[in-house]
Amino acid sequence: MTLVTASAASAAAAPSHAVARHGRLARYGLLAWILVSLILLLCSLNPQSAAAESTLRLHGALHREGPVGIISHRGAAALAPENTLSAMRVAIDQGVDFIETDVQLTADGVPILMHDFTLDRTTSGSGRVADHTLEQVKRLDAGGWFAPAYTWEPVPTLVEFVDLLGGAPTRALVELKGVWAPEQIASVVDLLRERQLVHRVALQSFDVHTLRMLQQIGPEFARVLLTREWDEPTVRLAGELQVSAVGARTKLYDERPELLDRLRAVGIGSLVYTLNSEKRWRAAVERGVDLVVTDDPVSLAEWRGPAPV
Structure with missing residues (x-):
């Protein structure tokens, strides 16, 4: 019961x-x-959410355990007139890891590809870039100084470069040169977002203020700290700015090689500029640098051997 x-x-x-x-x-x-x-x-x-964060910002994303990475300087500056679309096409055809270029503003606020703050060296014009409108810059020959075959090669805008990059199997490092207002930085960030290039473009600068603004305006983008100083405070600054890599000349890395290990330990990559000989490439690799900036990506690729899959 x-x-x-x-x-x-x-x-x-x-x-x-x-x-x-x-x-x-x-x-x-x-x-x-x-x-x-x-x-x-x-x-x-919020397009700046973690879900949209660039894969280039992942911990150690720019480290190279195998063959050194190739950054083609100003397109391919030894093979075509620097910072022109012809130079960019040469670099793309070589299958480089990154194309590096410089961007600054015309008098009417249009971002163009130009390294120098004056037009004299690489165009048929003269005077400060910032004193010329886009219309004036577009009338200049940016290729004849390099070789007759490139006569009347135009100065490209950032939009033209981005359109070319969009269909290419490579990535880019874009340096913002000079002084940029927040709204001007926002226009570049918005362009890259619209073209869905968050995972393929890293923005770099020597200017800490510019990097801080980028950190606020486009936090999902990878950023690179270019520096002329290489010491403990530089490593701390790189961590504070949450950059993906630090770029410096060989001499600086040689002076404090132990700091490269410190950088790598916190997930930040290293790049060195601008190396154009086998001797210097070998020294960079032996030093443990992740990426080499070169004017001659063809020769570096031949020396390096097949890229990592």
């Missing part, structure tokens, strides 16, 4: 346990749905 009563009580309790378990599952499901909805809402409202 006691056994029958216990069984009956157990049977009677079973439905109530099932109901309670179902209730808990329903509550958990509701909480999960609310959490996912909030995440999706935040991502839709």
Whole structure:
């Protein structure tokens, strides 16, 4: 009689346990749905969310355990007139890891590809870039100084470079030169977002203020600290700015080689500029630098051998 009563009580309790378990599952499901909805809402409202963060910003993303990475300087400056679309096409054809270019503003605020602050060295014009409108710059010959075959090669805009890059299987390092207002930086960031190049373009500068503004305006983009100083404060600054890499000349790395290990330990890569001989490439590799900037990506690629898959 006691056994029958216990069984009956157990049977009677079973439905109530099932109901309670179902209730808990329903509550958990509701909480999960609310959490996912909030995440999706935040991502839709904020393009700078973690979900949009560049893969180049991942810890150690620019480290090279195998063959050194190749950064083609100003397109391919030894093979075509620097910072022209012809130079960019040469670099793309070589399958480099990154194309490096410099961007500054015309008098009417248009970003163009130009390293020098004056037009004299690489165009048929003269005077400060910032004193010329885009229309004036576009009338200049930016290729004839290099070779007759490139006569009347134009100065490209950043938009033209981005359009070329969009269909290419490579990435880019874009240096912002000179002084940029927040709204001017925002225009570059917005352009790269619109072209869906967050994972393929890193923005770099020597100017700490510019990097801080980039950190605020385009936090999802990878950033590179270019430096003329190489010491403990530089390593700390790189960590504070949350950059993906630090770029410096060989001499600086040679003076404090132990700091490269410190940099690598916190997930930050290293690049060295601008090396154009086998002797200097070998020294950089032996030093443990991750990426080499060169004017001659063809020769460096031949020396390096096949790129890592």
